[in-house]
Amino acid sequence: MLPAGLDPELLRSFVLIAEGESVTRTAERVGRTQSAVSMQMRRLEEVLGEPLLRRGARGLEPTYKGVWLLERARTLLALNEEIIATFRAAPLTGQVRLGTPDDYALQWLPGILARFGKTHPGMEVDVLCMSSEELVQRLSHGHLDMALLTEGHGRSGDEVWRGPLRWVGPQGGLLHKRDPLPLATAHPGCTWRRAALEALGRNGRRVRVTYNSTTQSGCFAVAMAGLAITISTPTRLPPGLVWLDEEDGLPPMGDMGILLATGEMPLSPGGEALAEAIRQGFAEPR
Known part of the structure; x- marks a missing residue:
């Protein structure tokens, strides 16, 4: 949790003093005597082998090394408290209903749900794969707690990805x-589809939509059969498919955003935890 020898109680007292509290006030806040707090500071300096506080015009002030330690001690204490709070918190239980288009499910959700399942084993996640248009309707009627949506469907949400x-x-x-x-x-x-047709139109390319599919896997299957080209966000392509670009005579389509939208009712604690896991998962480098 913390480096060997760095007692969080020593760091907590040090941070209070370094931030301007007197030894007397610090002792009151940590529930110790003034002499005990003074002994804590001496102990911390012995462990680190450097003076951390000096007497100044306004009382004790951090030395150069003390300022360096102060910045990191705040982070260490926050992390220490987060770890303790996480393991002491009552385990979350219940069900969360998540909607997503199939392409986002295949690309992002496996890792996100695997990590969420390990940290919240008592939560059950129901995943419904549909088009963004259908998911918006499900959200509006209270049939989903949250959904990943392609932008442009009249529903607000947190943008979790743009590319x-x-x-x-x-x-x-x-x-x-x-x-x-x-x-x-x-x-x-x-x-x-609209972005693709608009880009081709601006480029003067004629186009014929020869196949329609509500899923990306369906569009990929048609492309793998050599019957049409299709479109995708950056992902790992199935064998037999390749990326095409301007060198192939195809115009750029611009960026598209993915939103995490929630239903009409406030999320449960488990739902909030899943939403945060989704945000973090999409923020990770790919």
Whole structure:
């Protein structure tokens, strides 16, 4: 928890004094006598082998090394308290209903849910995979506690990710050279589809939506069969698919955001814990 020899009680008293409290006031706050607090400071200096406090015009002040220690002691104490609070807290139990499009589920959720399951074994997470349009309706009717949504569906939420949409095609294929361009995408309400068609329109490319699928796996299957190109956020592509870009004659589509939206009712403590786990999971480097 803390480096060997660094008693958190010593650090707590040191931080109070270094932040301007007198020894008398510090003793009152930590529930010790003045002489006991003075002995704590001597003990801390013995452990570290450096003077940490000096007598100044306003009482005891941190030395140069004391200032260095003060910054890190605050962090150590906060971490110490967080660890203790986490393990002493009553375990969370219950159920959380999470909605997500299948592409986000496959790309991000396995790691997030695995870590959440280890830290909150008493929580049950029900995952429903649907399009963002359908998930918005489920949220509005109280059938979900939270959902990951592609931006642009009239629902506010916390933006957990923003990045580029990219073109995907079969390896070694020449579909991107066809005119009109064959495209596999979702139904007309999909924001990815709209972004792709607008980008192609600005570039003067003719396009024909030859396949519609409500799931990314369906679009990938069509692309793997060599029948159309499709679109995706950056992810690990299945074997047989490659990224396509401007060098292949395809225009950039711009960035797209992923939102974490919650239902009409306040989240339970378990729901709040899952929401935070999702935010942290999306913030990790990929």
